[in-house]
Amino acid sequence: MLSIILRAIGVSKASAWTPSYFRRFTLSSQLCLNYAKLDDEKRRAYLEKNGARKKSRLLADPDFREKEYQRTRDFHKISKHKEEFVLRYALYRWIRRCSWVCTELPWKSYRPIYYNHRVEHLCTGCAWTRRNGLRLSWARDVGASNSYDESDSHEYLCGACYSQRGWNEAMPAGYEDIRLLKDLVKRKKQLDDTTFKKVSCARHQKTQSTCDSI
Incomplete structure (x- = not known):
């Protein structure tokens, strides 16, 4: 402060x-x-x-x-009872345990980047770089996950600054009410099944339309 x-x-x-x-x-x-x-x-x-x-x-x-x-x-x-503290460490635990949390969830404006070692990034929220670096940083979403590296070519937030955004803004789209890892896994399966059904239905309709036009 x-x-x-x-x-x-x-x-x-x-x-x-x-x-x-x-x-x-x-x-x-x-x-x-x-x-x-x-x-x-x-x-x-x-x-x-x-x-x-x-x-x-x-x-x-x-x-x-x-x-x-x-x-x-x-x-x-x-x-431990503060919302941003609970959010920060919940996200860290989920990301550390499940690599797909970084790459397969529909994150909003920032995406988690979890390194195998500590990496220093300038946090644009507090304007500090943590000495010796962090394993988890939040990068402004620029698309494909493989477009990130260890440089400061993107905007980053530290975990403390990202958690201040609150659950609704910090959580991926469709996961705002999730508070436990088991519920996160369950929601992902539900959304994946729904997406699969929509894609299958769209493909079926396209095929049927093609057949009708012949």
């Missing part, structure tokens, strides 16, 4: 590197301003340095480690 405000007033520019969730909330206002003025390479070095320092402290300080774990638990306890 602070980064968005800073960019709006011209203090900060869109950056390819973003601090972790906990680091954002532990920085003072002055540190945030100083951080915002760093260029991308210096910001990356800053994050790596502080990340290594925090990792060392987590390993060496049991009290600090427990406080961080408790903070994480509190965050998930609060967030």
Whole structure:
């Protein structure tokens, strides 16, 4: 949120590197301003340095480690009932378990791209690139799934930004009311059967029309 405000007033520019969730909330206002003025390479070095320092402290300080774990638990306890949180992780689980979710469902303006490894993309929603990348990104739909690669030649959204669109907009056409994977599978079968019947009927009518004209 602070980064968005800073960019709006011209203090900060869109950056390819973003601090972790906990680091954002532990920085003072002055540190945030100083951080915002760093260029991308210096910001990356800053994050790596502080990340290594925090990792060392987590390993060496049991009290600090427990406080961080408790903070994480509190965050998930609060967030797990939020609609965008539930949507985000439901989509991630479905896509990770079933590859056809990416390629065979009628997604609307964005399509999920799931990589075998982490890939960095600039999110056009929050104007950040997650350090070390993400395995799941949402690309603005340009047609065939094989037209996507690991470059930033398309517009991408991170999972957090995509889930803010809500169930109706985020889910594929015809699946807006689905909340469970078993229901997703069932709906796909129903829609596939309906489509098959329509295509078969159309072909039959075309054949009959051709025969009648002979």
